[in-house]
Structures are given as C-alpha cells and as structure tokens.
Amino acid sequence: MRANAGGSTADHPLLTPSVIVPFLLTGTIWGSTWYVITGQIDGVPAAWSVFYRFALATPALFLVALLMKRRIRLTGPEHQLAIFVGLAQFSGNFLFVYHAELYVTSGIVALMFGLLMVPNALFARGFLGERVKGGFILGSVVAIVGVSFLLFHEWQANPDAGVIGGNVGWGIALAMLGILAASIANVVQANPTGRGVPMVSLLAWAMLYGTAFDLGFALLTAGPPPIPERPEFWAGIVYLALVGSVVTFPLHYNLVRQIGAGRTAYNSILTISVAMLLSTVLEGYRWTPLTAIGMGLAVLGMVLALRARRKAAPLQTSERSPSR
Numbered sequence: 001m002r003a004n005a006g007g008s009t010a011d012h013p014l015l016t017p018s019v020i021v022p023f024l025l026t027g028t029i030w031g032s033t034w035y036v037i038t039g040q041i042d043g044v045p046a047a048w049s050v051f052y053r054f055a056l057a058t059p060a061l062f063l064v065a066l067l068m069k070r071r072i073r074l075t076g077p078e079h080q081l082a083i084f085v086g087l088a089q090f091s092g093n094f095l096f097v098y099h100a101e102l103y104v105t106s107g108i109v110a111l112m113f114g115l116l117m118v119p120n121a122l123f124a125r126g127f128l129g130e131r132v133k134g135g136f137i138l139g140s141v142v143a144i145v146g147v148s149f150l151l152f153h154e155w156q157a158n159p160d161a162g163v164i165g166g167n168v169g170w171g172i173a174l175a176m177l178g179i180l181a182a183s184i185a186n187v188v189q190a191n192p193t194g195r196g197v198p199m200v201s202l203l204a205w206a207m208l209y210g211t212a213f214d215l216g217f218a219l220l221t222a223g224p225p226p227i228p229e230r231p232e233f234w235a236g237i238v239y240l241a242l243v244g245s246v247v248t249f250p251l252h253y254n255l256v257r258q259i260g261a262g263r264t265a266y267n268s269i270l271t272i273s274v275a276m277l278l279s280t281v282l283e284g285y286r287w288t289p290l291t292a293i294g295m296g297l298a299v300l301g302m303v304l305a306l307r308a309r310r311k312a313a314p315l316q317t318s319e320r321s322p323s324r
Helices: 017-040 046-067 076-100 106-128 134-157 166-188 199-222 231-259 267-282 289-311
Strands: none
Touching (some): 017 046, 017 106
16 A cells, blocks of 8 residues: 555644544454464364354445445456455464464564565565665664564463474474565555555455354364363454454454555564563463563564654555454
8 A cells, every 4th residue: 555646644733532532442352363363272273263253244244345335346367366365364374373373472473474574575675666765674673683582582481392392393383484475465456456456455355255264273283173161252253253354343444544555564563562571461471581672672573673664665565453
C-alpha cells in the first residue's frame, strides 16, 4: 500500500479517534492472538486448528470484500498469485507458527515476528529493487541482538535443552521458517499483478486456497478431523477467525491509507508489548536482567529500523504487524 500521490498520509493528523482507536484495537487484538493460539494446540493437532480457523475466516472475508464493494473476480494471473500467497501466508506461515508455539513461549514467537521487516527488506531489495538505508541495517542489528538475548534465555530455561536447544531449538527453527514464509508472501503480493487487485479480495482468495491446502495437510499428517468438546477451543477459533483476522485487516489497511505504511508499522511495537504482557501474566514467563535488556534492545532496534525505513523512498511492501 502506498501513500497518496499528494502526500496526504504524511499530513494526516495522528491524535484523532479515527487513527487512535483502530491503532489501539489492531495492536491489542493482534497481540492477544498469540496467546489464544496456545489454547488451540492444547490436545488438538495444530494442523487441524489452522484449518478450522481459516475455514471460518474465509467466507467471512469474502463477505467483507462484498460489503466493501471490492472486485471479487480475478484474472488467471491474479489467481496464480493468490495461490502462491495462500500457500505461503495461510498455510506455510501459520502451520509453522502454530507448531512453533508447541515449544516456545507465545510472546517470544511474537517478538521474533517483529523482525519480519528484515527479510521483507532483503527480499524487496532482491526482487523489487528497493533501497535499504544504513539506519535500517543498524536498527535491525540492534533488534536481532535483543531478540537473541531472549531466545538464549528461553534455551537456558528449557529442561530438555541439548546442543541446539532441544525442543526450544526446534521451535525457534519453525518460527524462523514461518517468518520467511510470511515475508515471501508480503513481497510477492507487492508485484505489479498484486497491486492491481483489491487487497481484501486477494487475501480472501489466498485464504481460500491456503485453507484447501491446510485441509489436505491435516488429513495427511494428523488423520481424521477431531471434534474438540471444549467450548474454549471453539470460542478461540471464532476469536482468531473473525476478530483476529476479518475485523482487524480492514482496520489495518484503512490506517495504511490514512497515515501510511511507515507510521502504521509502529503498531508492531504495541502488538509485541501486549503479547509479552499476556505471556508474563498467563503463561508464567519470568523476566531476568538478560531478558529485560533483550526486550529493551529489541524494541529500540525496531523503532530505529522503522524510522529509517519511513524516511526511505515510498515502498511497495508494507511492514505488516506480527499478527496472528
């Protein structure tokens, strides 16, 4: 998403209800989704939880596209793009993340996804020719060091830690694969074909194709679909599908139109803060001097990187919040 040609997004007032309310809502909701996922993988195969979520979210997102009066029909090349984005974003990305949270604290996975801007910038540089500022590189290095402190603590705290961190090492690897999948989807959708499709329509079709793959993957790897009896599971599915996906995406992209992708990207800091707060209160995450320093460096680095990216030439890819 790009700013208007006249630069109106840069001049849009920030301290207004039309900006503050959706900014706080999306950040808080997306921050909470990371913890809600932990309830979806408790006794239920992660693959089936991913499928249930998007089986509900897909028709709702098509309905949003219709209500927003966006074009639904896609051309052949646009459908090909939707398939690719769906496999990367709504299959690979989410399957990796759900499985990663089996081994790593949800807030830590959310914090790792705050680094999504790094592969976004690298892929955009390689495939779209976008420039990378020195300040962005410096901020990214600081953020990576901070996240590394938190991951080192997670590795130390894991009772099964081995040479590569045991289960935590596996969870970190899965989260990194999820970040790469999400970044590929972000960059690919910004090509000329993707820019010609209404974003909500592209997401709806991509989610449909991704959901179809999720169904096949779940059947092959987890067997017949389970029918969880816990009301909390289905309440979580509804929350993740409708509130965490369908409600927040229009709010997010409306913010991008109003204040620009650069400013909207600061939403990721709020998302991470909410995720870590919930991990502390509900998952018993214990802070140490090392993790406190790591969190501070991670946030500082992300702010530095985002400020540098905002000063760069207008970008085609938006720094998507670490939403789940």
